[in-house]
Every structure is written in C-alpha cells, then in structure tokens.
Amino acid sequence: MRPFLVYTASRLGLFAVTLGVLYLIGLHNALWLIVTSFVVSGIASYVLLSKQRDAVSEQISKGRRG
Numbered sequence: 001m002r003p004f005l006v007y008t009a010s011r012l013g014l015f016a017v018t019l020g021v022l023y024l025i026g027l028h029n030a031l032w033l034i035v036t037s038f039v040v041s042g043i044a045s046y047v048l049l050s051k052q053r054d055a056v057s058e059q060i061s062k063g064r065r066g
Helices: 002-024 030-048 050-065
Strands: none
Touching: 002 030, 002 050, 030 050
C-alpha cells in the first residue's frame, strides 16, 4: 500500500506546485489554470515519477499473483 500512497501524494503535490507557479506567473482564469496545471503536472509526473509508478505497478502485479 505504501508505494501507492507515495505515488498519489507525489502526483497531488506536483499538481499543487504547478497550480501555484502558474497562478504566480499570471494565469488567473480558474478553468485555464486547472486545465493547464493538470496537463503540465501530468507530463512532469510521467518524467519525474517513473520510479514510483514502477513500484506501484510491481505491487499490483504481486497482489494479483498471490
């Protein structure tokens, strides 16, 4: 369960940081702020959180095997 929690917390943290940075640089429209933060944090998490994602995948596959 721990790798899943670490990965989820990392994704949420990355989204929050992206949201804050985009707001500070001048993106104040709420819809565009959320959509852009979602896209940017998704791309960043694909690159930055690969180890955590692999750990979650391994945990899921071990759970299915027995």
